[in-house]
Amino acid sequence: MAVFTEVSEAQADDLMQSLNLGKLTALRGIEGGIENTNYFATTSQGEYVLTLFERLTKEQLPFYLFLMKHLAGRGIPVPDPAANRDGDILHTVSGKPAAVVNKLAGKSQLQPQAVHAAAVGDMLARMHLAGADFNRSQPNLRGLPWWNETVPVVLPHLDEAQAALLRSELAFQNHIAASSAYSALPRGPVHADLFRDNVMFDGEQLTGFFDFYFAGVDTWLFDLAVCLNDWCIDLPSGLHDSERAQAMLKGYAAVRPLSAAERDLLPAMLRAGALRFWISRLWDYHLPREASMLKPHDPTHFERVLRGRIAQPLSL
Ligand SMILES: Nc1ncnc2c1ncn2[C@@H]1O[C@H](COP(=O)(O)OP(=O)(O)OP(=O)(O)O)[C@@H](O)[C@H]1O
Ligand SMILES: N[C@@H](CCO)C(=O)O
Numbered sequence: 001m002a003v004f005t006e007v008s009e010a011q012a013d014d015l016m017q018s019l020n021l022g023k024l025t026a027l028r029g030i031e032g033g034i035e036n037t038n039y040f041a042t043t044s045q046g047e048y049v050l051t052l053f054e055r056l057t058k059e060q061l062p063f064y065l066f067l068m069k070h071l072a073g074r075g076i077p078v079p080d081p082a083a084n085r086d087g088d089i090l091h092t093v094s095g096k097p098a099a100v101v102n103k104l105a106g107k108s109q110l111q112p113q114a115v116h117a118a119a120v121g122d123m124l125a126r127m128h129l130a131g132a133d134f135n136r137s138q139p140n141l142r143g144l145p146w147w148n149e150t151v152p153v154v155l156p157h158l159d160e161a162q163a164a165l166l167r168s169e170l171a172f173q174n175h176i177a178a179s180s181a182y183s184a185l186p187r188g189p190v191h192a193d194l195f196r197d198n199v200m201f202d203g204e205q206l207t208g209f210f211d212f213y214f215a216g217v218d219t220w221l222f223d224l225a226v227c228l229n230d231w232c233i234d235l236p237s238g239l240h241d242s243e244r245a246q247a248m249l250k251g252y253a254a255v256r257p258l259s260a261a262e263r264d265l266l267p268a269m270l271r272a273g274a275l276r277f278w279i280s281r282l283w284d285y286h287l288p289r290e291a292s293m294l295k296p297h298d299p300t301h302f303e304r305v306l307r308g309r310i311a312q313p314l315s316l
Pocket of ligand 1: 002030032034035036037038049079101102104105197210213308
């Protein structure tokens, strides 16, 4: 259940009418998700998603919402936040910041084949290019500074071998981030959390992707590494699937070829992507927040992925 804040039909109807989206005919709480309150709202005009932001602030939200609007305007299939007569896309419902977006068609593909990985690679590259001239900037709030802050907090919960791995990988990533090769990587707005549950498919056709609330400005290669670490890793073994990875890389490079610096640093960014989600899952697991984390994700999965990425670096 991901309804942390109740919204009445009257409240939702008022909002939908102020957005010129028609009269509310149905309102249904959405069960998935652990961060925000989400409802499907049906009106006389169509189907929408109403989100009340439980943790993100009014200062952080414009970056995500305007990025979605920018990408949607460029034909990227992402939810388009609805504006009121004054052009505002960030609203207030029950005292919480809120947004209304169009409902995307399709469903998640939780057992992807190479064809799905290729479609994600293609779409990710299109998103990177379409976002290149987005005029707002916000860092990836789950990037290196957050890893440096959070590792000492989770270390006491680990056994000796895990703690040694976490410390040494963090040192490696600090070293990489200070290198001139890393500075040469192209960057821009990235999704940073484009896992299987955030992409919709109709058969083999990618129909859209959502959940931009970990987006930020970072290297495009990091975004690709996050996708490779989810779409091209077998569950629950954590083993790399070469066929899906080659398909994703090919799909991406057909739209935006990787530079020499990106090819060189792909193994290091695959490790960075695994480290990022190992840390966040450890943090969520050992330091649960009130009224959230109904079912924390397994941190050991990304420990396995990281060990695999170190033992068998992916070479291009
Ligand atoms: N624009 C959309 N179109 C269709 N379905 C959506 C849309 N936005 C959200 N959903 C549905 O709502 C569910 C929850 O949304 P989401 O994943 O964004 O939750 P969250 O709590 O905000 O984030 P998290 O996944 O990080 O816990 C999704 O799994 C999806 O089924
Ligand atoms: N994709 C994240 C959850 C937050 O969206 C994870 O699997 O740890």
